[in-house]
Amino acid sequence: MADAEPLKYRRILLKLSGEALLGNEDYGIDPLVIQRLAREVREVAALGVQVGIVIGGGNIFRGAGLAAAGMDRVTGDHMGMLATVINALAMQDALEKISVTARVMSAIKINEVCEDYIRRRAIRHLEKGRVVLFAAGTGNPFFTTDSAASLRAVEIGADLVLKATKVDGIYSADPVSNPDAERFERLSYDEVIQKDLRVMDTSAIVLCRDQSVPLRIFDINNAGALLRIMQGEAIGTLVA
Numbered sequence: 229m230a231d232a233e234p235l236k237y238r239r240i241l242l243k244l245s246g247e248a249l250l251g252n253e254d255y256g257i258d259p260l261v262i263q264r265l266a267r268e269v270r271e272v273a274a275l276g277v278q279v280g281i282v283i284g285g286g287n288i289f290r291g292a293g294l295a296a297a298g299m300d301r302v303t304g305d306h307m308g309m310l311a312t313v314i315n316a317l318a319m320q321d322a323l324e325k326i327s328v329t330a331r332v333m334s335a336i337k338i339n340e341v342c343e344d345y346i347r348r349r350a351i352r353h354l355e356k357g358r359v360v361l362f363a364a365g366t367g368n369p370f371f372t373t374d375s376a377a378s379l380r381a382v383e384i385g386a387d388l389v390l391k392a393t394k395v396d397g398i399y400s401a402d403p404v405s406n407p408d409a410e411r412f413e414r415l416s417y418d419e420v421i422q423k424d425l426r427v428m429d430t431s432a433i434v435l436c437r438d439q440s441v442p443l444r445i446f447d448i449n450n451a452g453a454l455l456r457i458m459q460g461e462a463i464g465t466l467v468a
Contacts, residue, residue, distance in 0.1 A: 236460045239278040239354060241381035242269070242390045243374065243428075246286035246315055248448050256287060257318050265448070266322035269359060271455045273328060278354040280384055281361045282377040283319060285311025291369070305369035309336055312373060316363035317341060323359055330359040335367030335376070347383050354384065371431075378432040382439045389441055390457065391428060392448035397465035398427050414466045433467070443467040 244265070251258025273279050288311035294304035316332045323330040331353050332342035343349070345362060353360045365376040374391075381389045398420070401409040415423075417437035421430055427445055436443055446453050446464030453463050 235276060235458065237277060237387040237458060239280070239384065239386050240272075240388045240390055240458075241280045241282065241377055241384070241386040242392065242454070243377035244281065244283045244392050244448065245373075246284040246288060246290075246311065248392055248394075249283070249315060249318070250287045257315070262318055262322045263325075264451070266319065266326055266328070268452070268454045269323060270326055270328045271452075272458050273357065273359060275455075275458055276357075277458055278357070279359045280350070280354065280380060280386065281316075281319065281359065282373055282380060283312055283315040283361065283363075284373040285309070285315060287311075288314060302369040305365075306336075309364040309367070312365060313338060313342065313363040316361040319361055328359055329357065330361060332361045332363050335362070335364040338364075350380075351384055360384075372429050374428040374432040375435070378428070378435040378441070381441050382435060386441060389436060389443045390454070391443060391445045392454075393427070393445055394447065394449065396447040396450065396463075398425055398445050398467070400425075412465050413462070414468070417467055420467055427465075427467075436467075 249257045249262055251261035269279055285308045289307045291305035291308035295301035313334055320330040320332050333345040333350055334342050335345050337344055350360050362380045365371055365373050366379055377389060395403055398412050399409040403409045417433050420427060420433055444457060444464050444466050457463050
């Protein structure tokens with residue numbers, strides 16, 4: 229791609245919620261949705277961007293919800309970690325079906341189905357053009373996949389964390405219930421925390437702030453948005 233414009237981002241970490249995979253389903257994974265997401269990742273990878281992905285497990289299990297219903301929190305979180313492995317394997321399959329080489333790396337040992345997460349190996353995969361799916365969160369209970377996304381982004385030296393949501397940025401209130409909610413084009417890390425905007429866990433925001441990793445929040449249902457962000461378009465809300 230000798231005539232292409234320089235890439236704005238060399239390496240990114242994309243954070244997908246488990247709910248993003250639901251589509252029109254009540255539970256599990258909508259094949260049409262995961263196939264569309266895989267195609268969008270392929271477009272970005274084809275530009276030469278190195279892509280890491282963290283997927284939540286809320287479409288299958290959510291540890292905090294199980295704990296609220298009476299289950300031991302640590303047990304519930306471990307179940308949630310396994311749900312993220314399921315989602316990561318599904319995304320790996322969807323990517324490989326469209327000729328994108330992908331690797332799932334788990335924070336907990338589950339060698340029969342994927343690799344252990346080793347930072348240097350993950351970076352090597354990225355350098356070879358492979359999409360890396362980071363599964364099982366941080367491997368520790370009480371930490372969400374938002375925190376895992378920020379942690380992995382820092383560890384691999386990502387230039388940007390992309391948080392894919394169902395709305396087109398950060399709002400002052402829920403835009404669904406409050407039509408007068410203000411959408412922000414740009415915020416500082418501290419503004420997100422002080423305004424209690426809850427777009428990501430506070431610990432995830434603080435980690436990005438302390439390591440100077442910018443965040444961009446965008447609507448994953450906006451087809452082509454991921455590619456346009458890589459091309460420098462200001463889509464969604466930037467937190468920096």
